[in-house]
Amino acid sequence: MALVTISDIRSAAGLIAPAAVRTPLLRFGDEGWDGTGGLWLKPESLQPVGAFKVRGAYHALARLPEDVRARGVVAYSSGNHAQAVAYAAKRFGVPATIVVPDTAPRVKVEATRALGAEVVLVPMALRESRAAELVASLGATLIPPFDHPDVIAGQGTVGLEVVADLPDVATVLVPVSGGGLLSGVATAVKALSPGTRVVGVEPELAGDAAASFRAGSLVRWSPADRARTIADGLRAEPSELTFAHIRAYADDLLTVSEEEIAAAVGRLAREARLVVEPSGAVAFAAALRERPAGPTAVVLSGGNVDPEVFAELVRREPSGADPRRG
């Protein structure tokens, strides 16, 4: 299986520059972090549509031949990928059709429509088949959320930027769901800085990728099992393509508890002034627990969280909180 290369990722960086934010790397915890080499945050929550997904989606559209792109794009998703594809299509001025399960929150549907996409509501079980029909009938192109080299290369630009901003980074921690982000980041980081550890992080309750990594081959968990976590963006599972990148380039996969995830969201709001969704906070949660030696970077993958849920996490003091807060 052909893997994405550093040259693909460098090319992606050029193509996405007009549409994606070059996010800064923010030092965490001048007010008390006692990690040994410093902890740095990569806030992809500040991207358009609030997630790193815009990198891969925009890159995938950018790579389509102009006449193909003009016929439009299709995605099936109720989450950040849907809005990222809608955003990218709007930037290119081409039509986007997003197939969304009819159980999706109305606010997500309306946000996707506000980006100019046509939203097609279908029962969950029919998402893929309906998307395939639309591709056939419209002559449009399906943009998958992670299982595509152009999407992986786009996400890999996060890794390029981390190494550029922190050349002596010792460990990079990355959230894992379908594995596109980890695949791209690990490819970039290992090419530029082979001694840097690249570690994926999952919720324990959706820890199928970590189980697969330990087993050396893909282990499948039921969708119901993967749906138990509060980290609703981390319920997908790796593909053969992303798992091949993870086996080739990732050093380890860790899991974090639901309590660790909730505490991480609160600390990021209170101490880093960032609104990060639970899925986006898992790598930070792992860093707080593991305190890796040497300069450590964590990717905060997205910031789309229900305001009620977020407000509760901001207020809640984690058990074992720093005594000066409270």
Add this chain to the structure above:
Amino acid sequence: MALVTISDIRSAAGLIAPAAVRTPLLRFGDEGWDGTGGLWLKPESLQPVGAFKVRGAYHALARLPEDVRARGVVAYSSGNHAQAVAYAAKRFGVPATIVVPDTAPRVKVEATRALGAEVVLVPMALRESRAAELVASLGATLIPPFDHPDVIAGQGTVGLEVVADLPDVATVLVPVSGGGLLSGVATAVKALSPGTRVVGVEPELAGDAAASFRAGSLVRWSPADRARTIADGLRAEPSELTFAHIRAYADDLLTVSEEEIAAAVGRLAREARLVVEPSGAVAFAAALRERPAGPTAVVLSGGNVDPEVFAELVRREPSGADPRRG
């Protein structure tokens, strides 16, 4: 009176680069903003210690002769300036003594101590005299929050970056309290882009600078009047030095209501994924109401907000909210 120049600000940009974040300019509202030329956010809430204040404070320390700096620095403040001076002193490895009113929240005192500063608690009325005593007894240097050319030049680097990132910016909106930030930003923007409007924004309840601007000379409001606003970082008043810059370079000063400020904090959290304090959100509040023609940039000056207050503002739907939210 000698005013700060663009060359002072360019020099400051070089000096503060190791300690301040080059914050990105983030487009607001791909999901529905209908301003005519686009609205852009400058999130100074992402600076170390969560406020633009680190630019001016670090620059002021950087400009001290090494032997003078080594004797330490003093500041009197209970807010973001105190932590910015403590942070800058820590970066230079010199002692900082911060005189804090004994009514200050414990969390702010502890945060300042965690940055390595010595905190001296005194009754509010004795802040300035105690600071002067410390300067005399320690041989240390007082770092004022805004009434100093080096502080103004440091804050002006925000304006440099806005024009660099958005060369066709038509309007820049900036929070005003003591006026250091507006002075520096207006100086930089008018030098680089004379056709750009630079507008200060205050709470109506602490609208003394706007009243002074209209009167053409400094109008003084009582501290009790200025303390009525939720925007607790905007209760200071301009000095002769900052007012001279404002008269020379600012095009207008506007005020916003308490309700507009509260709604702005909520929208920034929900739609821009940023934790911004009420004081930091006033320029954004003005932009939402005024919808200036052409590309508009707003400075979000800080993000240090009580978690309980913030959680409430995140949850609250403003009256007249977009109907798709709620």
